[in-house]
Amino acid sequence: MSSFYEPSDLRTLLIEPSLVQSKVMICYLAELGITHVTRVDTAKAALELLIPLDDKSPNLVMSALYLADMTGIDLLNQLRNEESTQNLAFILISSETRPQVLEPVRQLGACAILPKPFTSELLNQALMITLDYLSVDHSLDQHEIDLEFVRVLVVDDSRAARNYMRKVLENMGIRNISEAENGHAGKLLLEENTFDLLITDYNMPEMDGKELVEYVRTQSWQSHIPILMVSSEKDYGRLAAVEQAGVSGICDKPFEPAMVKSLLERVLSSH
Structure with missing residues (x-):
């Protein structure tokens, strides 16, 4: 059953050292219907509110990059390494x-990643992506796709990225998900198992995404499997080479769940 989040459902933890910036941000959020906002100025204070996570804890963290005690990246890394917060928006x-x-x-x-300074439009866009990430949407069932039997292989050397993708897929109703930490490990799984969809990162050790795609299209017995590339790669020449190698679609990191859903609908419906 689908379950969609609204802006009023967001319980936001704002981590911002500047009181002035915090007030501006809280006003922007209120204009968009988000009124449950708690503000702290350090990562330590945030972690005390988030770990352990329960049903009344924040379900969205918005953090500045540079904090007094650590960076927002260090904070996110800690959250991803804690089981209860590894999927926190x-x-x-x-x-x-x-x-x-x-x-x-x-x-x-x-x-x-929201630029500073930002506009209300950019904030709204980031929040819409967040709502999509949190929502359960089984509308793919309406397109004669039997999600119970869809088998997906996710290949990415980042465990956090694999967890993120797994949550997005599970929210769409897909449960049969296998993971590999690099292209070589993904290749071995493809040799021994049948999959309906391959989702792979670009930059990985041992065998990168382009090499994996080329292997699948030229040597694998599953050469016609749909392939989605999810990557932060910005070299358009390299991405063009991946497209020529035979991917079905390419998404940026961070990616929009709605885009992944659209690509899934297209590639799965055609197979």
């Missing part, structure tokens, strides 16, 4: 634009 707010700084956030399964 997280939005990073930062003026940082350097890819090498933001890459860990993409790999740790953040719902969005």
